[in-house]
Amino acid sequence: MITLNVNGRSRDVDDAPNTPLLYVLRGTLELNGAKFGCGLGQCGACTVVIDGKPVFSCLTPISILQGRKITTLEGLGSEDAPSPLQRAFIEEQAAQCGYCIPGMIMRAHALLTANQSPTDAEIREHMNANLCRCGTHMRILAAINRAAGGMHAAGARAPAKAEEEE
Amino acid sequence: MAFSLLLIVVLGATALFFATHLSIPEDRSQRVFAPDLVRRGGELAALGYCASCHTAENGKPFAGGRPLATPFGTLFGTNITPDPKTGIGLYSQAAFARTMRDGIDRAGRDLYPVFPYNHFARLTDEDLSALYAFLMTRAAVPAQNPANHLTFPYNVRPLLAGWKLLYLDKKPVPRDQTRSAEWNRGRYLVEALSHCGACHTPRDRLGAEIASQHFDSGEAEDWWAPPLNHKFPSPVSWSEESLFNYLRSWDVGHGGAVGPMAPVVAALATVPEQDVRAIAAYVGATLAKPGESEKRVDEKQPQAAEAHPQGAELYAGICATCHETGGHVPFTVTSLGQHTSIYAPDPRNVIHVVLEGVRPPEGTVGAVMPAFADTLSDAQIADIAAYLRARFSRGGEWQNIEAEIARLRRSTSP
Numbered sequence: 251m252i253t254l255n256v257n258g259r260s261r262d263v264d265d266a267p268n269t270p271l272l273y274v275l276r277g278t279l280e281l282n283g284a285k286f287g288c289g290l291g292q293c294g295a296c297t298v299v300i301d302g303k304p305v306f307s308c309l310t311p312i313s314i315l316q317g318r319k320i321t322t323l324e325g326l327g328s329e330d331a332p333s334p335l336q337r338a339f340i341e342e343q344a345a346q347c348g349y350c351i352p353g354m355i356m357r358a359h360a361l362l363t364a365n366q367s368p369t370d371a372e373i374r375e376h377m378n379a380n381l382c383r384c385g386t387h388m389r390i391l392a393a394i395n396r397a398a399g400g401m402h403a404a405g406a407r408a409p410a411k412a413e414e415e416e
Numbered sequence: 417m418a419f420s421l422l423l424i425v426v427l428g429a430t431a432l433f434f435a436t437h438l439s440i441p442e443d444r445s446q447r448v449f450a451p452d453l454v455r456r457g458g459e460l461a462a463l464g465y466c467a468s469c470h471t472a473e474n475g476k477p478f479a480g481g482r483p484l485a486t487p488f489g490t491l492f493g494t495n496i497t498p499d500p501k502t503g504i505g506l507y508s509q510a511a512f513a514r515t516m517r518d519g520i521d522r523a524g525r526d527l528y529p530v531f532p533y534n535h536f537a538r539l540t541d542e543d544l545s546a547l548y549a550f551l552m553t554r555a556a557v558p559a560q561n562p563a564n565h566l567t568f569p570y571n572v573r574p575l576l577a578g579w580k581l582l583y584l585d586k587k588p589v590p591r592d593q594t595r596s597a598e599w600n601r602g603r604y605l606v607e608a609l610s611h612c613g614a615c616h617t618p619r620d621r622l623g624a625e626i627a628s629q630h631f632d633s634g635e636a637e638d639w640w641a642p643p644l645n646h647k648f649p650s651p652v653s654w655s656e657e658s659l660f661n662y663l664r665s666w667d668v669g670h671g672g673a674v675g676p677m678a679p680v681v682a683a684l685a686t687v688p689e690q691d692v693r694a695i696a697a698y699v700g701a702t703l704a705k706p707g708e709s710e711k712r713v714d715e716k717q718p719q720a721a722e723a724h725p726q727g728a729e730l731y732a733g734i735c736a737t738c739h740e741t742g743g744h745v746p747f748t749v750t751s752l753g754q755h756t757s758i759y760a761p762d763p764r765n766v767i768h769v770v771l772e773g774v775r776p777p778e779g780t781v782g783a784v785m786p787a788f789a790d791t792l793s794d795a796q797i798a799d800i801a802a803y804l805r806a807r808f809s810r811g812g813e814w815q816n817i818e819a820e821i822a823r824l825r826r827s828t829s830p
Contacts, residue, residue, distance in 0.1 A: 267729070267733070268729065268732055268733040269733075270733075270737075289737065290737060290738055290745060291737075291738075291785070291786035292784050292786070300790070300791070301790075303790035303791075304790070305790055305791050306786055306791075308737075309734055309737055309786060309791075310734070310791055311730070311733030311734060313729065313730075313733060314730070314733075314791070314792065314793075314796060371474070379786070
């Protein structure tokens, strides 16, 4: 039995210690936000936040997670009450097929938690690990910029437009 | 210590005598170069990896600013674009040749040997002309060189004149008539332009390559640089062909370059094939052990798992996902036991890869491995490293793995 702290709640799971967190989230805890993309830590669809850092949950066995804080997409907001970051993704329509978006949002969440006004270069560098095969990167960048602006209205950066025109 | 002090006094005295160099007049002439010369210069610049040290991360090519950590302090790659104020725009060809061969800049200042003029001194006149033509036709970028952070006495530049008296060998690379033209070409590239010994030969306490230990292994940016001779420790044998593959992109037996070697391979992928074949012929002749059959690399798995159960468990849960698939993940060799890093005398390279992951240089294809700095603790990474070492190497346990992890975590995190 391993006790996981997921989105502020303690959850006891019976899965084998080697089981990747992604399988436990989706299979055992029925938190289906994180997606299985490649299973090799190369695409980022499975990204969750652990102790404030973005991590590939497909390559993270639950044996190393005792006592660590796991945040998944479900921990940010809900369909009825999306978080500011989720709202920004909706407002920018930053999805085509949408499969990569939970991972994108979680990686962006880790960035904006640590750095409330990232530069465009910082956003690009930080988001580099996550892939979108539909090619909505510009809208994803715009959404993150929008969320940063919304979280810090006083930061007064000109976001979305400049990105789109590049 | 007394030896060092004595050396410093001797160097100081000689320096006063030799360290007075005249400045070479500014060259403001309109320069015209034949396109073929410029093109050849570009290939040579790639073979000499000029951009590796002279380009900052995400910076403009050749505009300098990259920090280079040495045991004597941190120096910065200089701006070698033709900007007249901050670059080498006012260098005549004679000033350029003196810089490359004598380590003296246009103004007459002695340069630190982190700039490998001990190798470039052996370049031919034709190759120097081509390099000059290439650099002088790059876009001029105004970018001030950051000041070096060197400790005393190494911040006293005139002492370098003494260093050169001791160590600077300007003799051309000799030709060995008993060897092929290709081998001789490779020898020239390796010993002069590509300056392989700068990382792969150990240095003495004054930072000079130890000639008697040529290619015995050295280091680069806190990575271990393996021997390029029969002391190469991995059980996977080299051939000219596999070395060529490795230097050009990736080899099925040895995998791909990581760390400071990755930009070297990225550069070699762009130069004429025969130059890389020549390098492989020269280095391959000392690396390859003819007649030696492949040794088994993975026969100690049960003992390793017993000695390091946590490491084995973590390996199974994390690493095995890609590294036990029989090489079916792109750019991944069949077994981690094929990687030289596991046979190194210290665990630095393994730690670097686990902490930082692997990402091909911008604009190239290659292995992608995620970084585990945020997933794994120092103790967990140490368990994995100890397990890998025990499973594959006969070199004995690594010492102080956890302390090394903590140190590298501090020095590599922004």
